[in-house]
Amino acid sequence: MFSHANLLKLRDLCGIWKYRSQHKKQSPRLTASLLLASTTLAIAIIGVASYKVVREIILKQLQEKVLLEVRQGTNEIDQWLATSSSEVQTIANTDIVRSLNWSVMEPYLQAEVKRINKFFVIGVTYPDGFYYTTQLGKTNKKNNDRDFVKKALAGQVNISDPFMGRASKTPTIAIASPIRQSYDPASPPIAVIFGSLNVNRVTQVVNRLNYGKGSYAFALNSQGQAIIHPNPELMFIAEKPAPSFLKSSDANLAAIASQMVNRKQGIELISIDGTNKYVAYVPLKQANWSIALVIPRENIESQLQALNLLASILGGLLLVAAIFAWRQIKLSEQAQSQVILLSQQQKTLQQQAQELKQTLLELQQTQTQLIQTEKMSSLGQLIAGVAHEINNPVSFIYGNLTHANEYTQDLLRLLQLYQQYYPEPAPEIQDEIETLEIDFLMADLPKLLTSMKVGADRIKQIVLSLRNFSRLDEAEMKAVNIHEGIDSTLMILEHRLKATSERPAIEVIKExxxxxxxxxxxxxxxxxxxxxxxxxxxxxxxxSEILTKPQIRIATRLNDNQHVTIRIADNGVGIAESIQKQLFDPFFTTKPVGKGTGLGLSISYQIITEKHGGQLKCISAIGEGTEFVITIPLHQTKAQV
Known part of the structure; x- marks a missing residue:
């Protein structure tokens, strides 16, 4: 990181150029020459050292920026594969799929294909190797020769390398999961369910990686074979083998492929096809693949032109200073004009230092956004996993409550018939009826089942809110209901809205x-x-000490059919005007140590203004509460997306 200490060092190096003329008319010629030579040499050495240090720091930051772009691409693919894998595992754990009755499974799986809208086909492979699909039904063919089917029959959820679909005849990625006898993950697999994804989604993300003219991206599998590459002749699928990059005649390319196969990440400058290129590579987490971005050297190092200009100015300034000093020995009357020239050069150096400071700020913000993105990605995966684990047993309970209610009603009707046709039972039965309070049980048992159903409904709503909030499968721009996102967030924060020993419950008013x-x-x-x-x-x-009725008000409206405004206001103590100017600065917080990082509002501001082309404003005054106003376009332009 281009730290504050490094900036101070750069300032000190630039400070050497401050000219302080103390002209002595009677100084000997030899002494002045020696002083000029020694000063020129010292400045030259410091200038060269400064140039190398600063160039190395800036080049490192540019390389980190390239790696960040590749990481964002791999994160997008990882999120897509993770949610797709979760969907397949969820389907595999349903009782309908466990029945292995294709006539029952087929309509359910076809409905899931439409609902999920990712898989173009879902299929089931039986232990004998024959498989059925939502596209063809019974195929009368076997696919247990596929590697992903073998792994799933062995009990492993896995994502295949791209292959040519036998029915679709298109490049395909399969996500396979074992179908087990019960919910116990240790139970043996009884069949395999697989979902087929189009490789185009991964290809689009990889091809979107770009860093100027002549750059391109490719992806390798665990064997070093290209599964995505701008040159179709180098791409590998099982039906059309291609040579592994590990065996490339280009030793540099083979070395990079080895790093990628070993799941390393980094950026290196190597010679490819006779030209120097940077190669940035990052492995995926969900699949045993790695993505690389190849960039011509000049695309990155051309951004060092400002530094090269600074070095040229320094060199020219050194030459001018030497000539100026020599002329000063002979022509003292020209001293004033040379001082003015040096002063102008000093201003140029200060301007360059300011530009470097601005670059540092932008890099810090980029790093902050990357950290927060990775945190939210991990949080989203955790929430999706928890919601999935809760949803399975709740679905089992919820589904059986309906049958339990029907059985109870049947038994109650039978009991009523007994009472109708045998109004005078045996004394022992009559005593037992009075002991059990049979009339109370007949009235209370349906209410008990109803309350259990209400509780199960509540759990399902919470799970739905968690899944809506995480939304890992919606990392791309989509048209959605904003109110669902707000309601899901409120559901997650509901425990903080309830009354405590220190304050009453917080009332949420929705408009x-x-x-x-x-x-x-x-x-x-x-x-x-x-x-x-x-x-x-x-x-x-x-x-809480001064509020008797704490409130949060949320209002939404459509403005001029072009923009949506969301207002979130509280009736707290408010924010001082002097603090409001710093609210959206990174790492600024008024909370105690350990309770706030100062990143929340800064990241929110970047998301609204940069990602959505909108506005985020704070309206507050001491004693009058605080209101945040979010305004975003109803439709995003192509430039914003």
Whole structure:
């Protein structure tokens, strides 16, 4: 990182250039010459050293920027594969699929294909190797020669390398999961379910990686074979083998392929096809693949032109200073004009230092955004996993409650018939009826089952809210219902809204307008709602001693059919005007140490303004509460997307 200490060193090096003329008319010629020579040599050495240090620092940051772009591409593919794998495992754990009755499974799987809208076909392979698909039904063919089917029959959820679909005749990725006899993950597999994905999604992400003219990206599998490459002749699928990059005649390319196969990440400058190129490579987490971005050397190092210009100025300045000093010995009357020239050069150096400082700030913000993105990605995967694990047993309970209610009603009707046709039972039966309070049981048992169903419904709503909030499968721009995102966030924060020993419950007032679907990055917008609502709750809690009725008000409306406005206001103590100017600065926080990082509002501001082309404003005054106003376009332009 280009730290504050490095900036101070650079300032000190530049400070050497400050000219302080103390002209002595009577100084000997030899002494002046020696002084000029020694000063020129010292400045030259310091200038060369400074240039090398600064160039190395900036080049390192540019390389980190390239790696960040590749990481963002791999993160997008990892999120897509993770959610796809989760969907396949969820389907595999349903009782319908465990039945292995294709006539029952087929309509359910076809409905899942439409609902998920990722897989173009879902199929089931039976232990004998024959398989059925939602596209063809019974195929009368075997696919247990496929590697992904073998791994799933061995009990392993896996993602295949691209292959040519036997029915679709298109490059395909398969996600396979074992179908087990029970919910116990240790139970043996009884069949395999697989979902087929089009390779185009991965190809689009890889081809989107770009760093100027002449750059291109490719992906290798665990054997070093290209599964995505701009040159179709080098691409490998099982039906059309291609040579592994590990065996390339280019030793440098083979070395990079070895690093990628060993799941390393980094960026290196190597010679490919007779020209020097940077290669940045990052492995995927969900599949045993690695993605590389090849960039001509000049695409990166051309950004060092400002530094090269600075070095040229320094060299020219050194030459001018030497000539100026020599002429000063002979022509003292020209001293003033030379001082003015040096002063102008000093201003140029200060301007360059300011540009470097601005570059540092931009790199710090980029690093902050990467850290927060990785945190939210991990959080989203955790929430999706928890929701999945809760959903399975709840679905089992919820499904059986209906049957239990029907059986109970049947037994109660039978009991009523007995009472109708045998009004005078034996004394022993009559005593037992009175002991059990049979009339109370007949009235209370349906109510008990109803309350159990209400509880199960509540759990399903919480699981749905968790899955809506994580939205890992919606990392791209989509048109969605904004109110669902707000409601899901409130559901997750509901425990903080309840009354405590220190304050009454926080009342949430919703004033939702009629909004059409809004194009946005759903997961990132949910993150903004979470940050602002959490701050609102904190503000109300800090004001608990003076508030008798804490409130948070959420209002939405459509403006001029082009923009959507979301207002989130609390009735806390408010924010001082002097602090409001710093609210969206990175790492600025007014919370105690350990309770705030100062990143929430900064990241929210970047998401709204840079990702969505909108505005985020704070309206507050001491004693009057705080209101955050979010305004985003209803439809995003291509430039913003």
């Amino acid at each position: 939702y307008g009629e909004l059409p679907p809004v194009e946005c990055f759903v997961g990132q917008l949910n993150q903004v709602f979470m940050n602002i609502l959490t701050n609102a709750i904190d503000a109300v809690e800090q004001s």
